[in-house]
Amino acid sequence: MLTKYKYPIIIILFLINILGFWYINLRVYTIDKIEIPHARLAETLKDLTIVHISDMHIRRDGIYSHRIQKSINSLEPDILFVTGDLIKGPEKIDEALEFFSHVKSRFGIFYVPGNYDHTYADLNKVLDLFDGLQRLGVHVLFNRSLRCTVIRDGQTRSFYISGIDDLVTFHDDIDDALSGCTEDLPAILLSHSPKIFKKAVAHDVDVVLSGHTHGGQIYIPYITQRLTRKYFIGSYLKGYHYTQGTHIFINRGLGASLVPVRLFALPQIAVLEFT
Numbered sequence: 001m002l003t004k005y006k007y008p009i010i011i012i013l014f015l016i017n018i019l020g021f022w023y024i025n026l027r028v029y030t031i032d033k034i035e036i037p038h039a040r041l042a043e044t045l046k047d048l049t050i051v052h053i054s055d056m057h058i059r060r061d062g063i064y065s066h067r068i069q070k071s072i073n074s075l076e077p078d079i080l081f082v083t084g085d086l087i088k089g090p091e092k093i094d095e096a097l098e099f100f101s102h103v104k105s106r107f108g109i110f111y112v113p114g115n116y117d118h119t120y121a122d123l124n125k126v127l128d129l130f131d132g133l134q135r136l137g138v139h140v141l142f143n144r145s146l147r148c149t150v151i152r153d154g155q156t157r158s159f160y161i162s163g164i165d166d167l168v169t170f171h172d173d174i175d176d177a178l179s180g181c182t183e184d185l186p187a188i189l190l191s192h193s194p195k196i197f198k199k200a201v202a203h204d205v206d207v208v209l210s211g212h213t214h215g216g217q218i219y220i221p222y223i224t225q226r227l228t229r230k231y232f233i234g235s236y237l238k239g240y241h242y243t244q245g246t247h248i249f250i251n252r253g254l255g256a257s258l259v260p261v262r263l264f265a266l267p268q269i270a271v272l273e274f275t
Contacts, residue, residue: 029254029267031071034240035275036247038206040186042274044150044157051077051105052270054192054211055085055253057116058092058099059260065099068254071269073104080105081272082138083211083251084114084166084192090125097132107148109138110161114192114212115168116257139163141190143176160187162205167193168212174199194236194250201246208248209272213237215252215265238265 034052051072058065072080080103086096103109111133118126130140139146141163149158160181165171174196181187186206189196194210215238238250252268 029068029071029269031075031269031271033273034249034270035273036207036240036249038186038247038274041159041188041206044159044186045079045274046152048078048107048150049075050079050081050272050274051075052081052083052209052249052251052272053254054083054251055114055214055255055257056096056099057085057088057253057255057257058095059088059255062095065095068269069099069102073102075269075271076106077104078106080109081188081190081209082109082111083190083209084112085116085211085253085255085257086111086114087117087129088255090128093125093129093132096129097136100133100136100138110141110146110163110190111138112141112163112190112192113166113171115166118166118169118171141165141177143171143173145178145180145187147180147185158185160185161190162187163190164196167191167196172196174203178203178205194248197236197241197243197246197248200248201244205246208246209251210248211251211253213250213252214256214262215250215268217256217265218261218263219265 053072087093100109117129133140142165145160145162147158147160149156162177162181164174164177177189178187188207188209189200189205191208191210193212197208200208236248236250238252240249249270249272251270252265254267256262
């Protein structure tokens with residue numbers, strides 16, 4: 001009797017395994033130490049815990065968001081960088097604000113919007129998100145820079161945190177984002193999309209932190225890289241890269257867009273160490 005149903009059973013079990021694997025790839029995130037070789041920032045940010053997250057795409061599953069929040073707080077960050085795409089739509093704004101009301105960062109949380117934050121909510125709801133984050137003390141960087149100073153051993157060391165608004169939805173202005181920055185101090189540029197990298201190189205930016213790509217989300221070696229390079233995000237898909245004096249780190253993000261599936265591109269929380 002079982003022989004009659006052997007092949008359908010094998011197919012069903014195979015599909016269950018594939019779906020389970022996809023689900024695990026979406027819900028199991030890594031906490032990765034990322035080394036960025038930059039002597040001046042290493043000297044300025046020595047002994048500080050700097051955490052970078054991106055692309056949460058908050059959904060109905062509050063358990064996953066709570067796990068992420070606990071993981072971030074367990075790292076005891078001094079600085080938290082967030083490079084956009086917090087929400088899937090306007091109905092998730094309250095969940096996003098609830099999440100950040102429980103996240104702790106000693107010297108502040110610095111955020112730039114992503115394309116979902118702009119596109120998948122109407123204008124008033126987007127403003128609710130941005131205003132709500134600012135009320136919580138999050139630094140929302142719309143094409144602007146902040147000069148930050150660290151005091152250590154009686155000496156002050158300064159650097160810039162610059163934020164560029166979303167490039168994908170044409171809200172970006174790198175000139176405004178970097179206005180006020182001086183060449184004598186290093187600058188960290190937050191950008192949701194890594195496609196800003198060429199302009200950042202042209203502007204002699206020290207370090208770019210971005211997301212948007214989800215590390216390919218469904219990552220098939222060579223094929224995913226070719227498709228994304230041609231149609232979406234430029235030369236780089238994930239991880240650390242360096243070109244002509246400018247460093248970039250592209251976070252794989254923590255959520256998923258379009259379909260709730262990941263494959264060979266585990267979600268990521270990054271702990272940055274400048275060396």
